[in-house]
Amino acid sequence: MKRIGIFCLILLFCLAFSVGCKKETTVEKQDYFFSHQSVRVTTDDAAKPLLDALGTPTERIVRPSCLFGNANDVLYVYQGLEIETYTKDGIEYLYNIELVDDTADWKTPEGIGVGDARGAVVKAYGEPDSVSQNGTAVYNGKDMTLNFFYTGDTVTRIAYRKNV
Amino acid sequence: MRFTSLAFLAFAALTVLLYYLFPKAKRWWVLLVADYVFYFFAGKEFLPFILFTTLVTYSFARWMQALTDRESRYLEEHRDSLSKEERKAVRSKYKTHRRWVLVSGAILGFGMLAILKYTGFIVSIFRSSGIPNLILPLGISFYTFQSMGYLIDVSRGKVAAERNFFKTALFVSFFPQLVQGPISRFADLEPQLIEGHPFDSFNLRAGLLRAAYGYFKKMVVADTAMIAVQTLAARSDELTGGYVVLLILLYSVVIYGDFTGGIDIALGIAEMLGIHPAENFNRPFSSRSVKEYWNRWHITMGSWFTDYVFYPLSVSIPMQKLSKWSRAHLGQALGKRIPVYLATIFTWFLTGLWHGAGWNFIVWGLLNCLLLLVSQELKPLWSLWQTKFPKLCASTPWHLWQATRTFLLMGLIRSLDVYRNVPKTFRLWGTIFSTFNWGEIFSGGWLRLGLGIADYAVLAGGILIIFLVSQLGKAETPLRERTAKKPVLTVFLLGAFVCVILIFGTYGIGYNAGDFIYRTF
Amino acid sequence: MEQLLEILENLHPGMNIGENDDLIGSGLLDSLDIVTLITEINSTFDVNIPAEEILPENFCSAKAIYALIQRLDEV
């Protein structure tokens, strides 16, 4: 009689093992962050801390949504940097963070700025997850992408963008 | 396929229609197919698990039945040649053999439930990262308990094992009960499932009324209150003090509407098929003591744990030895309490664990147990109090006070379900007395929880209707059956329910409260 | 039968349990007492009262309990 009990235990464990290993945990994609002074943010974070840290923008343009007046997107332009936000329930969130030129020497936390070479990017971030049709290197985050635009081998633009 | 989805309504209607179209003998086939269609849509990756449990239940039950048959045949043949002692020896040999078969079956049945439900929890105790979260098949806690109960009944010889595999499968997977019970006994449910019921418009009307009432409680009352509960839970760090009491009250409304509503839908559909599973509630909030509450709330679960865990444990051999030892050494009073209290604590530990893989559920179970034991100990005090003030104790205000006290106590412990973090819950319970922000709540705080005045009005109306129905339901034959006798009134009531649910229900875009709380078990 | 009465007596001294036939209803026998009672009966009468026999009708009076013991004994 004891045999049956033991047999069942073994059967159970091999079942459990099969259930267990079926569940290989996929590697969790990490978001890419941008930091300025003490603020470290990425897309979908609240925009206020970064905007306060950056001070008054040189230009502020509103993209009125086709219909709903209050849910506008706003572009804040700074020297060499552009921040785009969207509004939800009255709170502004980060939509895009873009390093547009090398006039103000903006760098990503990993030390890459506009004007650096393709090799430096690969060294800092590894191979891109994909390269788009016009040669832009795309690194995937959880719900965003980090994009490096190239002319030839030099970076012309770095963009943290929310997945639409 | 959630109960509150239109797809389920169509599915249920089609099942009832087909059921009565099929010849009587074949009607249980319709149910079986319906069960597996429902389960396929609910989650096709769960199918292997329910099939596994059904296979284990069927084969081990047949195995034990074979042993019992062989035993009775053997005793029959040697009726006269065996003495009482020998007969007893033969019986105990078979009994232990059956016991081992039962234990093996239970290992497989409960083992699968334990692995799927608790591995993540157990692993999380030892390390905080890489915790596997295994898929939890729909209703696994319910159908496992139902089938294991059946196995125990067969091993006790209380029930003859079902020879037909498909009929066993039907018993394990009867679709209305899959999502959140009730946990039926084989002896009560199986005959009703197998025998084809004649079409009876009374059953149809009574079932429709019950299901409609269930949807009303779920979608108009529970889901509306759930919005506020979700806000209170999400912002529990800032919404303390009076808000915790608000949460306790609202969550009691939510759990009542959600659970009794879901059961009414399930039993309503079963009733339309002429099947009457066991009742799961009996006006729970009118109970005046925690003991009475647990005889009125989730009755089938309570009786399952009592019949298959508490009693066997308290009369098991080791427990009897302990009882003898403790009574000898610690005196009669303490001695007789030890075994029973140990059995109670263990039973409630299992009840808590069954509700969910988390410390908050276990603590919830143990707190319930504590309340029961304390009220057991205070019994002499209460009887003294009653002899002193017989008039007072018989008066309704006193009964009202007892009912309110029980309601609040159970609500308090139940809030563990919402906060899901034991230390935090205790801290929040503390803030009820330390932070006094009732002024802020009544001057507008209560309107910032996602519900406007109109929603609270709907909630109040809903609770009033539930209260009236339960008062009217006190009479012998349930209110539903009395109403179902008058077809025109039934059609009118059904129409009214449909309108009220469509307009005042909380469903659709923005409200994802459609899932039943117990569905995640 | 006397042995049974004796066990019942020292469970609740002076409550003349023998004659009362609503032990459960009247609250004289609660779950605590039933378990102790079963332990005593199992040892003195050398029977084994299984869990599924713990039903109100088997324990409502001394006579009912005795009938249960006899039923389990000679089966």
Add this chain to the structure above:
Amino acid sequence: MKQIQLKRWLAAAAILILLALLLCALNRLLLPKYRSGNTEGRLTADYYTDVKTRHQVLFLGDCEVYESFTPPTLWEEYGISSYIRGNAQQLVWQSYYLLEDTLRYETPEVVVFNVYALKYGTPQNEAYNRMTLDSMKFSPVKLSAIRASITEEESFASYLFPLLRFHSRWKELTQDDFTYLFDSSPVSHNGYLMKTGVEPMTSSRAGSPLTDYSLPVSSMEYLEKMRLLCLKNGIELILVKSPTNSWGYWWYDEWDAQINDYAAKNGLSYYNFIPEAEKIGLDFTTDTYDAGVHLNVSGAEKLTSYFGKILRENHGLEDLRFDSGLSAVWQEKVVRYQQEKEGLLK
């Protein structure tokens, strides 16, 4: 016994009918009326009030269409009868199905489609879907339009019975919901929503560069379906891009190139009005009500008279002002148009 049985069945049937009527009434009551605030929600419904008039030109597209062309001006200056079936963020497949819907009533000679919406390849937003589709007359066309536009969170049933979606509006009912319960008078001027505000365009910033400039395959498929449908019905399809080009809604040159190729390959005329803003006489300090995203009424009139000439000369649309019946109908519309314009500009 039979008699009681019959009485019971009658009573039950009466209740069910009553229930059905009540639900229909509630359905109509709770559906948003879009009379004040977002009147865009009535654009699809407006068409059915003018369905008997002959329309030579059917405009299709999003807010770049229903804010850029004014049918009354087209009639006054060129005698061309037109209708705009446009909605807020109307997606290309919705334009296609609205064309199919229109063909159930009439066959226009020319269909003008604004290409900006081609940038959206997937369903975008539940609110815009509802406003575009809810007031479509029930038909198989509507069903396929719903299926093509439905987002993840939406349920198909809530389009068949809008009550399932708008049931919670019972809390926000306003006077409008009752006064306009049975009022189907149009809000727009043959699909044009008048906007008289002025907000000058200050920035000439271009749109930020994209990682991928190819227009979504799904939208191009629907453009192709639209072209074939026009071919089958002998309708000339014209592609246009409204002259507005602000940072927020930038028309990338790469997109424009793809449309040019597509038009050339299929022999369609494509007019990109962005470079022709001066020729049209547009001044983005006075002709726009939201800093260059949309034209206001003065801008729209300029564009319409410019485009009217093209329609007359390049596409041979005849002047129907000789037709007295049609003229009478249009006269009424022009008067209403002028009155509203004066009223708003006062």
